[in-house]
Amino acid sequence: MYGAFLRLKGRSCLVVGGGPVAERKVISLLECGADVTVIAPQGTDFIVKRAEDGTIRWEARPFQSGDATPFSLIIAATDSVEVNRQVYEEGEANGRLVNVVNDQALGNFTVPAVIRRGALSVAISTSGAAPVVAKKLREELESFLGPEIELFLDKVAEVRKRLLAEVPEVERRTLLLRKLVNSELLSMMRQGEHEDAEQLLERILEGLEE
Ligand SMILES: C[C@@]1(CC(=O)O)C2=NC(=C\c3[nH]c(c(CCC(=O)O)c3CC(=O)O)Cc3[nH]c(c(CC(=O)O)c3CCC(=O)O)/C=C3\N/C(=C\2)[C@@H](CCC(=O)O)[C@]3(C)CC(=O)O)/[C@H]1CCC(=O)O
């Protein structure tokens, strides 16, 4: 499976099915700013409420042939193997991205477990082998990746921007950035030693730290 991150802001995405699994996919699509439509005779309380407040569009009826055609990304999340296959075939025939929740071998993408810390996203896939393992790893890695990782990333990104503007030689920039990420900076941030971290950062940038 090819790992990738999709920019879905404003994109029309379809979720067919309205149970707990469909709800989970609707939530993750909304988190990415997608324009979400649900087609399903029944919806969870969350789906009903978000349709009422206009966050999503919900068509309370079974999937019909042609429904999937207008959408960029489609998730087949009904409890019917046949309906999910029909959704998949229609999407695939139109060159769409299609995920099928009840059959990892069907569909042209799967949804990973994701950890988000600001600009950082960590996606975990087991290639469909055991999603419960992806979930377990997400929980373990979440406790390892505390809020300091976001501060660290923001700081390195800020420095990188500065170096891109001020240091024309790519080798020197890369060396400085590597020094920075391999230094004690992250562990200092983890301990809350922000002043020390700032001083270390300046020493590295001034070439004083080996
Ligand atoms: C990661 C996560 C993302 C999400 O859905 O948001 C996700 N499944 C999650 C949880 C989970 N899913 C299932 C259980 C119950 C235990 C079990 O049965 O194993 C649990 C655990 C739980 O609920 O505790 C059941 C299940 N899942 C699939 C099948 C069908 C099959 O295997 O063919 C069945 C059997 C259904 C049945 O009984 O019929 C298939 C898929 N599930 C995937 C993703 C894709 C592959 C991901 C990968 O590569 O690992 C894929 C292929 C399709 C897809 O959905 O994209 C999310 C964790 C989110 C998080 O917590 O962070």
Ligand SMILES: NC(=O)c1ccc[n+]([C@@H]2O[C@H](COP(=O)([O-])OP(=O)(O)OC[C@H]3O[C@@H](n4cnc5c(N)ncnc54)[C@H](O)[C@@H]3O)[C@@H](O)[C@H]2O)c1
């Ligand atoms: N991918 C995953 O992470 C994962 C996890 C658990 C289960 N599953 C699979 O996902 C399926 C769905 O799980 P669930 O708990 O949300 O199921 P559910 O039974 O609670 O919900 C099924 C939904 O599909 C809708 N539906 C049924 N026929 C339809 C049709 N013709 N057109 C449109 N919508 C239709 C129903 O109205 C309902 O909203 C399960 O059958 C299981 O195989 C996948």
